[in-house]
Amino acid sequence: MAATPTLTGQLTRWEDDRGFGFITPLDGGADVFLHISAVPRTAARPQQGDLLNYSIERAEDGKRRATRVELVRTTSTAARPPRAPSSRPRAAGVLTALASAAVFFAALLVQTEWWSLPQWVAVWYLATSILCFIVYSVDKSAAVAGRWRTPESTLLGLGLIAGWPGALVAQQVLRHKLRKSSYMSAFAGTVVANLAVLVLVATPLGERALCVIADCG
Incomplete structure (x- = not known):
């Protein structure tokens, strides 16, 4: 897809924990969607109010989004660290x-x-984990494309019913949801809730605890 000539606009909305926002063109017109993936990894992380140079491309769904983004260097942006950590912590x-x-x-x-x-318990965890990874991938792709x-609640529910191992891997591989502290706390x-139930119903320790609670003598 060919991009239009470079434009300039202000980042009037930015959700840092979700990695996207909207640019208002200085010469007027509709706001343009911006995803963090359009910002070079060596650049400072965007903040609301920044002036940006950018081009526009159309995604497969026809929506406009910013590409080839450059932050206009000012006092406020110059002191910020690059948006991406080194590959070592990610790995x-x-x-x-x-x-x-x-x-x-x-x-x-x-x-x-x-x-x-029962063997079906391990199969259930594996199948749900694979499903959870796929759903995280779809959500990440949707975030990029707007x-x-x-x-x-769906992502958390899948983790609760046994998909959390897949969610754990997806979060790191896809770099998805990690910056949203409220979500990670809920996750x-x-x-913890899933493991507690597993321990109660699937281990001798859990069986003894349930027996004590039920006073089975």
Whole structure:
């Protein structure tokens, strides 16, 4: 897709935790969608009120969005750090997520062998994790293109019903939702709740705890 000549506008709306906003052209006209992926990784992270140089392209759905974005250097933007961290922390995050998911599934296999945990439980976790990763991917793509987003309640619900290992990997691989602290706190709560239920129903420790609660003698 060919981009139009460079334009200048002001970033009049910016949702930093979601990585997108809208540019108001200085010469008038409709606001233009901006996603953080259009900003060079070596540039400072955008902030509301910034002046930007940009071009316009049309996405496959026909919507206009900014591309080839350059922040106009001012005192306020010059002191900001580049928007992207080094690749090492990102790689570390991906490896940590993969390792955490692998350890969890290994623990499920141990429970299947030692404590007679039904095999369908491990299959359910795996299938739901794959589904969760796909839904995160679709939501990330929608965020980039400015399309309809998957509700956060759906993402959290998938994690709660056993898809959290896939969500954990998706968050790191896709760099999605990590900057939204309120969402990540809620996600952590779903992981804890899911693991608590698993421990209660699938381990000897949980069985004893339930027995004490139910006073089964």
